[in-house]
Amino acid sequence: MEITINRKPLDKVTESENEGRQxxxxxxxxxxxxxxxxxxxxxINELNLWYGQDHALKDIQFTIPEKQVTAIIGPSxxxxxxxxxxxxxxxxxxxxxxxxxxxxxxxxxIFDSKxxxxxxxxxxxxxxxxxxxxxxxxxxxxxxxxxxxxIKNKKVLDEVVxxxxxxxxxxxxxxxxxxxxxxxxxxxxxxxxxxxxxxAVEPDVILMDEPTSALDPISTLKVEELIQELKKNYxxxxxxxxxxxxxxxxxxxAFFLNGEVIEFRDTGTLFSTPSDKRTEDYIxxxxx
Amino acid sequence: xxxxxNFQTQLDDxxxxxxxxGKLAEKALRDSIQVLNFQDFDLxxxxxxxxxxxxxxxxxxxxxAILLIAKQAPVASDLRKIISAIKISSDVExxxxxxxxxxxxxxxxxxxxxxxxxxxxxxxxxxxxxxxxDAITAYYNEDVVLAKRLADIDDQVDEMYGKTIHELxxxxxxxxxxxxxxxxxxxxxxxxxxxxxxxxxxxxxxxxLVKGKRYGLNE
Numbered sequence: 001m002e003i004t005i006n007r008k009p010l011d012k013v014t015e016s017e018n019e020g021r022q023x024x025x026x027x028x029x030x031x032x033x034x035x036x037x038x039x040x041x042x043x044i045n046e047l048n049l050w051y052g053q054d055h056a057l058k059d060i061q062f063t064i065p066e067k068q069v070t071a072i073i074g075p076s077x078x079x080x081x082x083x084x085x086x087x088x089x090x091x092x093x094x095x096x097x098x099x100x101x102x103x104x105x106x107x108x109x110i111f112d113s114k115x116x117x118x119x120x121x122x123x124x125x126x127x128x129x130x131x132x133x134x135x136x137x138x139x140x141x142x143x144x145x146x147x148x149x150x151i152k153n154k155k156v157l158d159e160v161v162x163x164x165x166x167x168x169x170x171x172x173x174x175x176x177x178x179x180x181x182x183x184x185x186x187x188x189x190x191x192x193x194x195x196x197x198x199x200a201v202e203p204d205v206i207l208m209d210e211p212t213s214a215l216d217p218i219s220t221l222k223v224e225e226l227i228q229e230l231k232k233n234y235x236x237x238x239x240x241x242x243x244x245x246x247x248x249x250x251x252x253x254a255f256f257l258n259g260e261v262i263e264f265r266d267t268g269t270l271f272s273t274p275s276d277k278r279t280e281d282y283i284x285x286x287x288x
Numbered sequence: 289x290x291x292x293x294n295f296q297t298q299l300d301d302x303x304x305x306x307x308x309x310g311k312l313a314e315k316a317l318r319d320s321i322q323v324l325n326f327q328d329f330d331l332x333x334x335x336x337x338x339x340x341x342x343x344x345x346x347x348x349x350x351x352x353a354i355l356l357i358a359k360q361a362p363v364a365s366d367l368r369k370i371i372s373a374i375k376i377s378s379d380v381e382x383x384x385x386x387x388x389x390x391x392x393x394x395x396x397x398x399x400x401x402x403x404x405x406x407x408x409x410x411x412x413x414x415x416x417x418x419x420x421x422d423a424i425t426a427y428y429n430e431d432v433v434l435a436k437r438l439a440d441i442d443d444q445v446d447e448m449y450g451k452t453i454h455e456l457x458x459x460x461x462x463x464x465x466x467x468x469x470x471x472x473x474x475x476x477x478x479x480x481x482x483x484x485x486x487x488x489x490x491x492x493x494x495x496x497l498v499k500g501k502r503y504g505l506n507e
Contacts, residue, residue, distance in 0.1 A: 244361055271363045273500030284366045285292045 038065035047101035071246035074256035125203035131190035133182035168196035188219025310424035316387035332391035346381040419487035435491035439505040445484040
């Protein structure tokens with residue numbers, strides 16, 4: 001039997017002409033992409049920063065939401081650590097620094113000459129890459145901040161120490177050795193102790209500069225779990241080299257490159273459908 | 289040095305396996321229509337036997353994809369490439385199953401004189417097979433325009449399916465002795481129509497792969 005095929009010629013369909021069929025449900029994550037509805041802890045407006053002649057941060061502009069984890073990612077030297085250090089004005093300790101623009105913390109410009117830096121750093125605590133406990137007892141490490149803030153009552157201090165250590169998920173491990181030297185703790189425990197020390201002065205925001213890069217995988221996961229727990233009560237900004245960590249624990253992610261924010265959006269969207277080719281290249285490891 | 293060259297090679301291999309799977313399924317479908325047209329039962333048995341190879345290749349593709357997810361922690365377009373490979377291989381494997389179904393239905397009909405609408409079925413089958421071929425081409429080239437065009441061919445197949453079934457049922461009411469043959473032919477029409485639907489699914493996966501957005505081409 002002879003079969004004749006009469007295929008109807010297809011109309012030339014261009015992509016745009018065919019738009020009628022499309023976007024039945026373009027990914028729901030898009031809706032979560034704006035931070036506008038969430039209260040802001042920091043609003044960064046046209047922030048520029050120079051180390052001498054070196055233009056390290058360029059027109060940074062975004063908003064850090066309250067009670068969320070905001071991750072800052074990017075290759076070495078992209079300005080992410082510099083950026084996080086501007087949020088509590090620690091960057092000013094570098095002599096050659098110049099800045100322009102503003103950072104509003106809860107609506108007040110932190111660069112205002114009347115702004116009290118100590119007050120800012122009480123509200124905006126920081127945890128560093130390497131655990132840096134004081135060479136004192138576990139108890140003294142936690143009680144140090146509250147004591148400086150004038151708390152002398154032993155009972156109140158005991159309560160603060162226990163509460164802080166509990167919040168940092170290390171209480172059970174240290175409750176029987178509170179008066180031993182903190183230097184004897186493991187690296188992962190030391191880092192959680194430093195987080196507890198930060199919590200003891202009841203901050204509003206916690207800045208974390210690569211808090212797990214010196215820790216083993218299990219300690220890293222414990223700190224990550226802790227961060228998830230802490231965001232119920234605190235706003236967290238974390239700089240991390242570990243992209244999977246940013247993907248696992250953050251709500252928002254900012255991708256920095258050469259001192260600029262290339263993309264800032266909902267973490268789920270950034271890691272599934274980034275909108276900028278440079279973000280895509282970085283997160284998929286196709287850089288360079 | 290290209291960063292992640294090894295991973296990129298594995299992704300390319302995965303893509304090539306999908307293309308191979310598509311070619312095998314396309315051949316199975318073309319053969320099944322040969323079987324239908326020429327009552328070639330030896331070829332029918334060959335299709336049934338060859339389906340094992342297609343099933344194995346689909347399993348291999350899935351295993352590779354799972355290993356890549358576990359070992360490479362893919363994100364963004366890398367992740368979409370792997371997820372698309374899993375979904376597309378599943379669609380293609382199902383299409384090859386339809387070729388087997390058509391071969392089996394033809395054996396059930398046996399060596400009898402065929403009724404008229406057979407030519408319509410062959411045209412419909414040709415459209416569906418072309419859709420598979422186009423879908424795989426669109427996948428290989430990440431060609432969104434070609435992928436979207438498949439929705440239009442699918443509409444044609446659906447229309448032909450409706451008409452052919454209606455014609456078959458009309459013949460059946462007048463010739464009750466043809467009930468067994470027409471039942472099988474109706475099944476075959478259904479298999480072809482479903483083949484076209486799976487090609488459209490592949491087109492949707494291609495668009496998701498390229499754009500990261502879902503499009504309902506089957507609606």
